[in-house]
Amino acid sequence: MPGSINRIKKHQVVCIVTKELRRYGQEVSYRIKPVLLLFFALVFSDAVTAGITHVIxxxxxxxxxxxxxxxxxxxIAPLVDKRLTVPGSASQGAAQKIPTYExxxxxxxxxxxxxSSDAYSQWLKRKPGKDDQLLVVAAGGDGTVxxxxxxxxxxxRVVFGIFPIGTANELARSLGVFGLVWQQTLDVLLHGDSRRxxxxxxDACLRQDPSIKHTVYAVDEVDIGFLTKASEVKRAHDTGERPSRLLQYTPRSFIYTVAALSYAFEWFSPGLALTFDGQREASDIGLFLAYTGSSSGGFYQLFPAMTPDKARGQSLISTSKKGWKVFFQLSSHxxxxxxxxxxxxxxxxxxxxSEKAKPEVVQVDGELRLQTPADIKWVKEIFTFKVPWKKLNAATNSDQAPLPGQHE
Structure with a gap:
């Protein structure tokens, strides 16, 4: 770990110096500037990839x-091809510090x-150094992450990054990666800070075979109850299993909301019992929500104080069993x-x-593979993600940050 921290600190120095040279470029002679850049590149050459030797x-x-x-x-692909190299290529042989990619x-x-598991196994076969790391980049939404x-x-030894080209991209928003131009995103992946x-x-049962216990780590959300039923309606429509004429003419960004509203007056929860930290807290629950970040759907602020590096998890629950009441409670919130x-x-x-009721579906990061009973535990600091430097992160969260579709 000390070696990794030193590499990050060195790279931050390189970034700061390079940025200042650009800012005051008119004051630095054209003869001196290349010499300074070459000097810092040589002195801090091990910081170029911050320990990353291969990217998938x-x-x-x-x-x-x-x-x-x-x-x-x-x-994105043309940018990646310019910055990285494929294994065994001439450029890789000439510049060992350039990470390979696939x-x-x-x-x-x-x-x-x-x-990702196979890529890790193949990377280990190349006998990387003890401080080397594999960067796994999810190009998609929260489900892909x-x-x-x-x-x-x-x-x-494994670090994660995100190219947020999915629908909601909630984790990317929470980590400050969403809203960057693609070139900035690639810079963050290769040279950004690391955040645990x-x-x-x-831990729950598989829906297809309830006799099998399955464990999944949710990096975005877990929900049970009314909204999970709405997701089932939307999923059935999207896959063509049960297409809806109403949803067919609904704009894509409103499909989930319309599905929830249309189902609100039909749904009645059999009731869920919750036991928080070993103490029976509530019964006859119609909704359970837990997120790793503050928002849902990109702008719904459900948990303003929640961030992915918190020490404890947070949840919202509804004690109403009627779908229309849950819908209006959530809308008001x-x-x-x-x-x-x-x-x-x-x-x-x-x-x-409840004993007489059917199991309820458990939605994890948009997937509907599990069902109750379920044990949910917040585990802090178990994954490492590449995030922007603090100054860049502050700019990303401002009103001036580019939006998806404005990527250059």
Whole structure:
């Protein structure tokens, strides 16, 4: 760890000096500036990649309604090709400090998990140095990020990055990566700071085979109850299983809300029982929400004080079993910040359905693979992500930050 910290500090010096040279370029003679840049490049050469020797980009072409593939091909791939090199190429042989890279495309299911795991195994076969790291970049949405991190809990040799080309990109927003131009995003991936973040460890039964217990780490959200049912309606429509004429003519950004509203007057929860940190807290629950960041859907501020590096998790629950009441409670909370939704800070929570009721679906990072009973635990600082430097992060969160579609 000390070596990694030193490399990051050295790289920050290089970035600051380079930035100042650019800012005061008119005051530095054209003869001196190249000499200074060469000097710092040689002295701090080990900081160029901050320990990263290989990068794998896991691309989900189907993200964001199928537009992510075109964004990758037209805008991002050419930038990556200019900055990195493929294994065994002439440029790699001439410049050992340039990281190698590869690109793999997800095919649905948990293919992203297998891709990242296989890439790690292949990287280890090359016998990297003890301080070398593999950078796994998820090019997609929160679901893609969730897929690639699963095999690497508390593995400090693997660092993660995000190209936010998905729909919501909640984790990217929480980490300050969302809203950058693609060139900036690539700079952050290769030279940005490293930040340890937490996730919700979810132990539950598989829906397809309830006899099998399964563990998933949620990097964005866990929800059970009314909104999960709305997700099922939307998923059935998107896959063509149960297409809806109403949703067919609804703008994509409003499909989830319309699905929730249309289902609100039909849904009635059998009731969920919650046990927070070993103490029975509530029963007859119609909604349970837990997020790693402050927002949902990009602008709904559900948990203003929550960040991915917090020591404890946070949840919102509704004690109403009627779908339309839950919908209006949540709407009031989002629009005014006031509602009778209950807030809990916790280390762990047990979610049970009543004995006579059917199991409730557990949604983890947009996936509907699990069902109750479920044990949910907040585990702090188990993954390492590349994030912007503090000054860049402050600029990203300002009103001047570019929006998706404004990427250069």
């Amino acid at each position: 980009f896991v691309v989900n072409r189907t993200s964001n309604g199928g537009t992510a593939g075109k964004v990758w091909d037209d805008e 690109v793999a495309f997800t095919t649905g299911g948990d293919s992203g998990t297998k891709i 969730s897929d690639v991190v699963q095999p690497f809990v508390d593995n400090e 973040v937490g996730a919700y460890k979810v 989002l629009m005014t910040g006031y509602s009778n939704l209950r807030w809990n800070e916790f280390n762990s929570v047990r979610v049970d359905h």
